[in-house]
Amino acid sequence: MELNERMKTILTAVVHRYITTAEPVSSGIIAQKYNLNLSTATIRHEMYLLEKNDYLWQPHTSSGRIPTDRGYRFYVDNLMVKNYLKEKEKREIIQIYKKSKEFEETMKITSQLLSNLTNNIGVVLAPVIYNNIVKNIQFVSVGNNRILTVIVTDTGLVCQKIISVSGEINTDRLSYLSNFINSKLAEKDINITNLNNILMDELDKIISFQEKFNYIHNFLEECFDIEYSENKVYLDGRINIMKHPEFKEIDKLNYILSLIEEENILANTIRRYLGFRKTKITIGKESKLKEMQNCSLVTSEYSIKGKPVGAIGILGPTRMDYPRMVSIAEYISDKLSEILSEF
Amino acid sequence: MELNERMKTILTAVVHRYITTAEPVSSGIIAQKYNLNLSTATIRHEMYLLEKNDYLWQPHTSSGRIPTDRGYRFYVDNLMVKNYLKEKEKREIIQIYKKSKEFEETMKITSQLLSNLTNNIGVVLAPVIYNNIVKNIQFVSVGNNRILTVIVTDTGLVCQKIISVSGEINTDRLSYLSNFINSKLAEKDINITNLNNILMDELDKIISFQEKFNYIHNFLEECFDIEYSENKVYLDGRINIMKHPEFKEIDKLNYILSLIEEENILANTIRRYLGFRKTKITIGKESKLKEMQNCSLVTSEYSIKGKPVGAIGILGPTRMDYPRMVSIAEYISDKLSEILSEF
DNA sequence: AATTAGCACTCTCATAGGGAGAGTGCTAAA
DNA sequence: TTTAGCACTCTCCCTATGAGAGTGCTAATT
Missing domain, CATH: 3.30.390 (Enolase-like; domain 1)
Structure with a gap:
């Protein structure tokens, strides 16, 4: 089924609202906060259709809606608008990078930047050396x-x-x-x-x-x-994941914890994405890995002298601010490429 | 106040019981499981005295008792009996170490061994090089x-x-x-x-x-x-800490999480203990660090060619099996010393 | 003097019920 | 096609209740 414009608007509204509040989104909120000039009943009907097509779901009857993995995917592919970083943020990032003159430290700073800017887990895959001359x-x-x-x-x-x-x-x-x-x-x-x-x-x-x-x-x-030899991975912001309301209870962390513990799982996942596209988004169950079923991963390649050699990543709950994550990932990977090329 | 023999026996029983069940220990359980030939009333009276002297405390009136930091300290200093590793465990440790011929890997294996054997966090402080010739x-x-x-x-x-x-x-x-x-x-x-x-x-x-x-x-x-340059730290078993019942809810993890995230805090703590005694136990609030108020840390030095250069550590809740932790820490640090001296 | 039996008291925990509130689905009217 | 209206559902919070575990205290026993 093809989504009409109104459905796209409503899906976008639900995604945006859910990303900021982490609460199921009701028809009333949509009508009130996003001026679509539609009654709640109409919005409710559209939401019903979106649910039938697996873009939204309800935790229980008579609760608001939450985007499904498919809903996020559609949003990411067709609806979201890139959200460029503010000049001030860019300057701060450059400032922080200036502190470091060494390779190891640059990698560490990168993962810290990623986690601090996003409140998620920052991952940096060290440059792979296979096939380097x-x-x-x-x-x-x-x-x-x-x-x-x-x-x-x-x-x-x-x-x-x-x-x-x-x-x-x-x-x-x-x-x-x-x-x-x-x-x-x-x-x-x-x-x-x-x-x-x-x-x-x-x-x-x-x-x-x-x-x-x-x-x-x-x-x-x-x-x-x-x-x-295994590729080194730099991880930062492990505890960020626990601050998200979806993981209030430890049991809900179950699988994700192994990602935090075993850096190799993440490293291998990211490595497998290398060389295809600059930026890649993996949403929830799109990943075959059971450890990643409740998470999304945004990765972006970096290069040295034009040659793609590694990638950085942002790992968080599927409920993440994708436009911002993408802009951050891309900006940081570009900066990292510049810095490593100068070394 | 000097503890008499019976109080020591009861304190030991409470510590042992609490370490295994993580539940407040009642007078009834002591009478039943540890044959002291005393009525619950008598035990209750002794527990009351132990509580008055800050060796035990109650989460609420009409609940059983839990050792205080002071209670654990007294147990560790005066009551506990070293619990040597079984020959089988020793052989397994040696077997695992045999796999590694490299420095980095040896360090990693050591932290893994520590965390696997103890179900706590394993820490290895890389050799400090200050003052090396x-x-x-x-x-x-x-x-x-x-x-x-x-x-x-x-x-x-x-x-x-x-x-x-x-x-x-x-x-x-x-x-x-x-x-x-x-x-x-x-x-x-x-x-x-x-x-x-x-x-x-x-x-x-x-x-x-x-x-x-x-x-x-x-x-x-x-x-x-x-x-x-900062000393490298190897950490393993971060998620073990979350399996303990005292940390079922994420809020209770509060401070400890920063230990998991910022390796430097742990590294500096351990480094400060270097050079005084082979094995050191820090229990809860004995540490000035707020991050460690709910944890205990058992550290043991290792050396290269007789010269103490670093330390390993086990970090877990104050409710830990101290005799076993000490034996493991000491055995592993000895083995590590041997291996590093051979390199 | 030390120990113990007996008992009232306290606190937790699990369960159930009830009411408010949020939000839906459906239907009939606009 | 859109919307107003309304019954219905589910969550959440509060309260009450009762069982159970464990204590503190006192008086009786050894």
């Missing part, structure tokens, strides 16, 4: 048979990993190895995902006529499984 | 005018920090600098806390007759404020 590799001996491997990618990201090797590794061999690898890197574009394979092939060639040190083999293998 | 410093150029500084301490800890310098820094100068610093380090014991001052003094001497590069000054200053 490797520019340079260096090895630093840090004692006790441990080597710190430092990989610098074309986007300027620095990945570090300490690995233990069996037996003392000679500093000369180490620099020989890094020189060798860096010369190979200079020859062609090698990304982290295939770094290991390509280097192993090359190494096999020279090993036949060079001295044979097996452990370098193992060493390299350990170094370059970085791609399998 | 500096063994070696290296600089790695990671492009875009950024230098990765790697400091290795005598306990084998590796601190890394990326700093930005103004203008390109010559690789030769960088290695000259690191050679210079490392030669100074070899001459005498220099710890991280005074590293900056000593090096600045030394640098001033040579700078007078060496070429003058101001920016190295600034560069060094930035490098060596590591001591002011």
Whole structure:
């Protein structure tokens, strides 16, 4: 069924009202607060139709209406108007970012900004390094048979990993190895995902006529499984979720709590959205994850030097101010892209 | 007032009973479950005295008794019997630790173990590096005018920090600098806390007759404020706290939530306990922190090569099984010490 | 002098009933 | 097509009530 203009207006009114009050919205309130010049009876009839088509529902007969996931979806896709941030807010965000010169801190600040601005949970997925072009590799001996491997990618990201090797590794061999690898890197574009394979092939060639040190083999293998390391996630504002009236009682938090506890669930969800669209909204049961059935998630990608590498997200109840969430997510991801590109 | 033996027995019984049921303990239950061969009236009288001396309290007249913070304190100091872990549990812990070969992961596993074994919040304070002797410093150029500084301490800890310098820094100068610093380090014991001052003094001497590069000054200053960097904290089991009946309603969580949200509060609290005693128990209002008034915290130090460097902690409601918490904290901190010393 | 039985008293908790209020669905009139 | 009018439904809050748990106190017992 196609919604007519009046139904769209009423659906919009219900969504807006419910977002601000968290109370079921009655026909009377709509008539009173949103001047549609319609009687409550007429509005009631339209609401009845909206309910029949699964855009609204009632907690019980004789109560007002609440938008369904489908109602929110229709609102988000067809009705909502972008709500740009005020200049003052933008300036404040820029001000806060100025404090930080370091990568880690920038990530932390971003998640804090997200949660503070939205009163929801702020999520930042650290840049994924798969497929980044490797520019340079260096090895630093840090004692006790441990080597710190430092990989610098074309986007300027620095990945570090300490690995233990069996037996003392000679500093000369180490620099020989890094020189060798860096010369190979200079020859062609090698990304982290295939770094290991390509280097192993090359190494096999020279090993036949060079001295044979097996452990370098193992060493390299350990170094370059970085791609399998889990992406770091920055979470902030966990307690915000508990301030929302829909979660007054702890039992109602049930599933959401695992999102708060296990950062990986959120990280994986967001990672899966990467590379499709700048901004993505997932509403309630649209997510297959049972942990997210009562929540909505707004994610927005950020990039380094034009290359999308990660995403930020806002997690809250389905009853969230979508226009504002989207504007905040997009503004912050743009700022973050700028800052990371400058690093 | 000195407690007589019978009062101690009754206090112990009340604590034990309350820890397991979370319900106020009545005189009837004590008479029935703990065979003291006393009538309820007698027990009631003793409980009345215990209440008058602030070891017990009643939520309302005509309800059973609950231990006060003071009651728990007396129990912990004078009545409780250490409850060693079962061999099976010990084996399981060792098994789980075997999975991890990396520092970061070891820390994470430790906090998970703590929370899983105790059903409370597990906290691990990463090793503090202040006053550690500096063994070696290296600089790695990671492009875009950024230098990765790697400091290795005598306990084998590796601190890394990326700093930005103004203008390109010559690789030769960088290695000259690191050679210079490392030669100074070899001459005498220099710890991280005074590293900056000593090096600045030394640098001033040579700078007078060496070429003058101001920016190295600034560069060094930035490098060596590591001591002011905040200690990392690993938290796990945040949602455990919500499973306890005393926190059934969200409002009752009030203060504790800030502990869950702001890791620094906990980190600072634990850090302040460092260096005094292996294990420390803080019960409810004994902590000056308002955030901890409804909680207890059991902390236990761990060390690397005999040198105490950090602590682990268990955070839960004051109604916790103290003997078990202490055994777990001590066992885990010992294991962690072993593992970190081997790295 | 210490302990205990007995009992009145207090407080919680669960249940039910009743009335006010909000909001709906339906119908007939405009 | 819209609306006024009204009966109906459901929630919420208040009150009353009674059972049950547990205490404090007193007088009797050991």
